Amino acid sequence: MIKVMIVFGTRPEAIKMCPLVKEMARSETIKPVVCATGQHREMLQQVLEIFQVKPDYNLTVMKHGQDLYDITTAVMLGMRDILNQERPKAVLVHGDTTTASASAMAAFYQQIPVGHVEAGLRTFNMFSPFPEEYNRQNIGLIARWHFAPTETAKDNLLREGKRESAIYVTGNTGIDALRTTVRDDFSHPLLDWAAGSRLLLITAHRRENLGEPMHHMFRAIRRIVEEFPDVKAVYPVHLNPIVRQAADEAFGSCDRIRLIDPLDAVTFHNVMARSYLIMTDSGGIQEEAPAFGKPVLVMRDTTERPEGVREGTLRLVGTDENTIWAACKELLTEPEAYKKMSQAANPYGDGRASERIRKVLEEALG
Ligand code: UD1
Ligand code: UDP
Numbered sequence: 001m002i003k004v005m006i007v008f009g010t011r012p013e014a015i016k017m018c019p020l021v022k023e024m025a026r027s028e029t030i031k032p033v034v035c036a037t038g039q040h041r042e043m044l045q046q047v048l049e050i051f052q053v054k055p056d057y058n059l060t061v062m063k064h065g066q067d068l069y070d071i072t073t074a075v076m077l078g079m080r081d082i083l084n085q086e087r088p089k090a091v092l093v094h095g096d097t098t099t100a101s102a103s104a105m106a107a108f109y110q111q112i113p114v115g116h117v118e119a120g121l122r123t124f125n126m127f128s129p130f131p132e133e134y135n136r137q138n139i140g141l142i143a144r145w146h147f148a149p150t151e152t153a154k155d156n157l158l159r160e161g162k163r164e165s166a167i168y169v170t171g172n173t174g175i176d177a178l179r180t181t182v183r184d185d186f187s188h189p190l191l192d193w194a195a196g197s198r199l200l201l202i203t204a205h206r207r208e209n210l211g212e213p214m215h216h217m218f219r220a221i222r223r224i225v226e227e228f229p230d231v232k233a234v235y236p237v238h239l240n241p242i243v244r245q246a247a248d249e250a251f252g253s254c255d256r257i258r259l260i261d262p263l264d265a266v267t268f269h270n271v272m273a274r275s276y277l278i279m280t281d282s283g284g285i286q287e288e289a290p291a292f293g294k295p296v297l298v299m300r301d302t303t304e305r306p307e308g309v310r311e312g313t314l315r316l317v318g319t320d321e322n323t324i325w326a327a328c329k330e331l332l333t334e335p336e337a338y339k340k341m342s343q344a345a346n347p348y349g350d351g352r353a354s355e356r357i358r359k360v361l362e363e364a365l366g
Pocket of ligand 1: 010012039042043063071097099
């Protein structure tokens with residue numbers, strides 16, 4: 001069997017790589033070797049439990065207060081030793097995290113070919129999102145196989161001069177994950193609490209939004225909840241202590257806003273499917289929400305997911321308090337505006353991306 005190493009370390013990478021791990025495990029020629037870097041700890045563990053994936057290695061790199069140097073060096077050194085030991089024929093990394101970028105470099109230093117899952121997303125602004133735009137361009141330089149989720153992503157890669165024969169449009173493996181998490185008969189105490197109200201689902205964690213932009217976002221949301229008695233909000237707060245402190249300060253005393261710990265992916269996806277609208281600075285949520293026809297106000301200045309904006313489900317609202325407040329108010333008061341944004345569309349794939357990636361690798365390596 002040909003060894004292919006699949007590397008991930010944060011929550012979103014795990015959600016999008018676990019379907020690929022399962023798919024590879026079905027291969028008759030490829031043996032997946034799973035390496036978790038442990039850039040996240042509890043938030044990674046949640047995903048591994050939901051998908052029942054047991055990594056062969058865990059570098060356990062997470063330290064509270066870790067900065068980009070800590071993550072990069074710990075991942076590079078950890079990966080050096082594991083790659084030396086396993087000598088895989090290829091290494092697969094996902095997206096744009098520091099885990100992905102450092103692992104791609106570690107593989108490159110041993111001249112092991114890299115496959116980039118979720119390749120070709122670009123804002124072309126190195127500081128937005130930061131450091132993710134750099135990470136994805138860096139991996140793009142190294143990758144032998146670019147698994148692009150959409151034609152737009154493929155075009156970005158072609159414009160950068162990547163060889164067309166190295167690019168495969170597969171869809172996004174995040175949509176594969178939705179096929180196993182979303183259930184019609186899902187119930188949860190949170191949904192009981194929200195029954196009869198319009199539920200806003202909130203997440204925020206981006207590094208470039210820490211500080212003033214996040215305060216703006218939270219003030220806008222608080223104003224909305226105070227103005228609309230039939231609105232409740234639930235915010236599963238990222239475990240970053242800076243985010244948690246800002247959320248506690250902004251929402252601590254408001255009983256129609258629930259601050260809760262991160263939800264496992266099954267619960268999160270099903271709550272998403274039943275929410276009224278989503279306010280987020282997340283990347284992955286921008287891909288999932290169009291599948292449910294849930295309007296998303298993207299609280300960022302740029303997005304690398306223009307497909308959802310074109311479909312009408314995503315609206316980029318930046319991080320100014322008044323702009324976010326006005327956009328949200330419009331969706332709560334103008335049924336036509338809401339209807340326009342809530343058309344279910346799925347520009348990110350048909351849920352079979354992992355299968356396509358497996359086939360490409362079987363042919364290339366087998
Ligand atoms: C990372 C990724 C970002 C991705 C996000 C997904 C980088 C540079 N950033 O950002 O692209 O969008 O993950 O969530 O790769 N923490 C815990 N437990 C956990 C996870 C995090 O306590 O399970 C806390 C730790 O104190 C940690 C902090 O959160 O220091 C920040 O984690 P880190 O991975 O550095 O950055 P994220 O903002 O999560
Ligand atoms: N998610 C989750 N629980 C939560 C919040 C988000 O399972 O409490 C999922 C979400 O459905 C998506 C992914 O985590 O699949 C997005 O992760 P995150 O926003 O942390 O990172 P990003 O996508 O911005 O890199």
